[in-house]
Amino acid sequence: MWELTADDVGSLARGAALMGSGGGGSTRAAASLLRHQLERGGPVRVVSPAELPADAHAVPVGLVGSVTVFEEKPAGGREFARAVAALERHTGVACTAVVGFEAAGVNALLAAMAAATLRLPLVDADGMGRAFPELEQTTFYLHGSPIVPVVVADEKGAVLVIDGVDGLVAERLTRAAVVTLGGWGLIALAPQRAGALAETAIRRSISRALDIGRRLDAGDRAGMLAEYGGRTLLRARIVEVERSAGRRFGMGSAVLESLDGDGRTARLEFQNENLLLLEDGEVRAAVPDLICLLARERGRSLTTEEIRFGLEVDVLTLPGAPQWRTRRGLGLVGPRAFSYDVDYAVPGTVR
């Protein structure tokens, strides 16, 4: 058990932004809400799954929808409380801990925000280990632990309970509801048994994001990469950006030209998250591994929405969670799950 304080929020946000792999949205508004909440209400206890009673239940939480809209009309503060109350009433299960379904980008901060407002411990784990676009792209779903019912709450008091459907339909119903509600919803997924989380979740997501953020704050990017098995793929200028109105949101690609005078060029494919880096037609990095663009000027992680012609970036990669690099994991979140006709191969071993 350790405590997450208001002073940690900046580093957590910075690490969470990197873990977003280009997705997860801006952390600015959520960081400000969380800092204010922790200053007022005190720190959040962060616990490992083993520190909870095995038969306790943790509720996975986060935001679905547009982070851009969320930054314009932020949360009122009672959304998670309303969502979890409706979930407990509907399922009859008491939730005594919170776990982020996506401890990256805005959702790492909102998981802590939920724990703070609900006055529950935050489990040091998550369901993605990075950012992904859809609810069923969680290790809970991968391991057959139901993510339904899904409860959606908005800042105006709306509460929706979605039950009796599989994860894919729940995802579509949630998405449709969030559009009708005005752009975003804070959600709670089916309570997860604490005793199963060591297997069904990705461990240490919160401490990893915080540690990554602290190392970046300290200017120790090399140490961060060494610690987490990452490496720098390229230092480059973005010389071409193409965005397509594809069937998935935020789809596009960019051409990157090496800044090292070696004539290398690479192609980045993204869909809300950075998903593939290709060089001479060869896969240099592929989802579920993280592909992170940091602005060379100030070292800030860029979201795919911020990719612009002329930007100079460092392109890093960090390994995705081992659970995703299995055959079943790749079926859910490998390159083919995002309609790319390539296999995940580098750099890890596919089990």
Next chain:
Amino acid sequence: MWELTADDVGSLARGAALMGSGGGGSTRAAASLLRHQLERGGPVRVVSPAELPADAHAVPVGLVGSVTVFEEKPAGGREFARAVAALERHTGVACTAVVGFEAAGVNALLAAMAAATLRLPLVDADGMGRAFPELEQTTFYLHGSPIVPVVVADEKGAVLVIDGVDGLVAERLTRAAVVTLGGWGLIALAPQRAGALAETAIRRSISRALDIGRRLDAGDRAGMLAEYGGRTLLRARIVEVERSAGRRFGMGSAVLESLDGDGRTARLEFQNENLLLLEDGEVRAAVPDLICLLARERGRSLTTEEIRFGLEVDVLTLPGAPQWRTRRGLGLVGPRAFSYDVDYAVPGTVR
């Protein structure tokens, strides 16, 4: 208290189709399901609001979405039970009676179907007294009795609880969910206090539909019109049909030419329901009054979807419920609520 038996289903369906005023959809599949259910499970008790304990609660039920899709993939039979169970769990209120929110078209039969499968009495009342396209166009909503939470259930097991929003947003969320679920959903609205139903609902809707159907079966259309204050507006041939992809579903108009050799022509405006009949620019009949087209050939009520060039029809009108002919009622369901630039004026007195 009286009993609705399998032998009543045909007449109920016929009367309910007329009460649809061109809307409410085909009653064919629902009549067949209901007849089968009543043959197997016995009759449904139909009660007046006064026959229920004042503090009992009736749950308003019906179908939202496409009746055409419903006829292709009908209900499995457990939808209402699942919806009402979720509603009771969410609200903590026990529902001991069923009331149709729309005792016209398919929804008159589905209200009886819900009562039969839930083994609860059916209240002889409804929230529309005819068919309307939207959930907030109910007398419950008119009288300030909440219709939210709304619970949606489909034949594959989906259950959605929608709460914390007003009737208009609930309508939009329900509609969006039903589209995602595949075309239709059976729904339950917020439980209504039995003691208030005498005021907040339209009374005798079920017995009226059944009586209208029986009189039509007996060939006594004149007696039916006399009993319910209706009249024949026109005997005509449809000589023009125009359907527009407007903002509301099923919008269009038709030109009708009198069959009586008097040179009269009339214009029918419809949007899922028949809403206006104009002659020489004058309003001959207007929503909330019913405008019903019966095929001259066999006396069958036609839905707006069935309006076709060349059809010969009798055009009848019946007065809408007095509650709708008030200033507030007309605000919700008068011609202007359907974007027509005319006032309701004929034939009743506007209070």
